[in-house]
Amino acid sequence: GNSVTQMEGPVTLSEEAFLTINCTYTATGYPSLFWYVQYPGEGLQLLLKATKADDKGSNKGFEATYRKETTSFHLEKGSVQVSDSAVYFCALISTGGGNKLTFGTGTQLKVEL
Amino acid sequence: GAVVSQHPSRVICKSGTSVKIECRSLDFQATTMFWYRQFPKQSLMLMATSNEGSKATYEQGVEKDKFLINHASLTLSTLTVTSAHPEDSSFYICSASPGTGLSNQPQHFGDGTRLSIL
Numbered sequence: 001g002n003s004v005t006q007m008e009g010p011v012t013l014s015e016e017a018f019l020t021i022n023c024t025y026t027a028t029g030y031p032s033l034f035w036y037v038q039y040p041g042e043g044l045q046l047l048l049k050a051t052k053a054d055d056k057g058s059n060k061g062f063e064a065t066y067r068k069e070t071t072s073f074h075l076e077k078g079s080v081q082v083s084d085s086a087v088y089f090c091a092l093i094s095t096g097g098g099n100k101l102t103f104g105t106g107t108q109l110k111v112e113l
Numbered sequence: 114g115a116v117v118s119q120h121p122s123r124v125i126c127k128s129g130t131s132v133k134i135e136c137r138s139l140d141f142q143a144t145t146m147f148w149y150r151q152f153p154k155q156s157l158m159l160m161a162t163s164n165e166g167s168k169a170t171y172e173q174g175v176e177k178d179k180f181l182i183n184h185a186s187l188t189l190s191t192l193t194v195t196s197a198h199p200e201d202s203s204f205y206i207c208s209a210s211p212g213t214g215l216s217n218q219p220q221h222f223g224d225g226t227r228l229s230i231l
Contacts, residue, residue: 034219043119043206043222044157089156099145099210101220105156 002027002094006104009087013080013111021075021088021107023064029095033057033066033073036089038106044089047075080111116140117209119223127231128199134192134226136207142187143209147220148180151204163190197230204228 007022025031032051036044048057053068062077073090090104116139124132136146144165149157161182162170169182179201181193190209194201204227208220 036222041225041227043117043224044208046219046221049219099220100147100159100162101157101208103156108154 002031002092002102004090004092004102004104006088006090006107009106009108011107011109013109015082015111015113016079017111019075019077019080019084019109021090021109023073023075023090023104025071025073025090025092027071027092027094027102030068031092031094033064034091034093034101035062035064035073035075036091036103038087038089040086047088080109082111082113085109085111117207117221117223119207119226121226122224123227123229125229125231126197129196130230132194132197132228134194134205134207134228136190136192136209136223138188138209138211138221141209141211143211144187146184146190146207146209148182148190148192149206149208151206151225153204157206160192165190194228197228199230202228202230 003026005024034049035047037047038044048059050057050066056065064073064075087106087108089106091101118137120135146163148160151157159172160175163182163184165184171177184190204225206225208222210220
């Protein structure tokens with residue numbers, strides 16, 4: 001079956017530091033890949049997505065590249081801000097999966113001044 | 114952009130009460146909506162897929178008589194937690210995608226409902 005593995009958190013960084021949150025996946029076919037962000041007490045917001053190999057999703061300074069050869073979709077940001085503190089979820093929808101999302105366990109990011 | 118509204122945002126009630134949570138797609142039609150449950154500091158667990166005009170599809174281990182889902186229109190799905198008990202306390206989140214069930218479309222999430230059963 002499908003699965004998504006994320007690095008465990010919490011990840012604590014100083015403001016303006018470089019961020020990487022690793023994500024790898026297992027899926028049949030050619031899944032679409034997503035990063036969602038959840039701020040405290042809120043639902044999830046789509047951060048970025050990629051639908052085919054070598055696609056790069058980007059939004060608000062965050063980027064992730066769909067690497068089929070390594071089955072990875074690592075999230076990166078060059079300079080984090082305190083306002084980026086949240087939980088980040090990597091997720092996939094597999095081909096023919098009826099639009100069901102499979103989530104990773106989430107990685108909490110804490111950015112300090 | 115696509116907006117999903119979930120109501121109420123927070124419910125506190127006594128054990129044995131039934132609680133209804135609404136999920137509305139405000140600016141698009143959704144033949145399919147999804148209901149998730151999230152435990153503290155954990156990922157989202159898909160409970161069921163809500164299908165407009167037909168029965169919901171429940172994931173393994175989710176009691177369909179306990180968690181009643183109704184998807185009466187293309188913009189509204191409801192989840193009713195029947196005879197709720199303290200172990201049902203959790204954060205419930207719904208999501209929906211624009212379109213007619215096409216795969217690979219990003220889902221848009223409601224803000225969630227914090228359910229606390231005393």
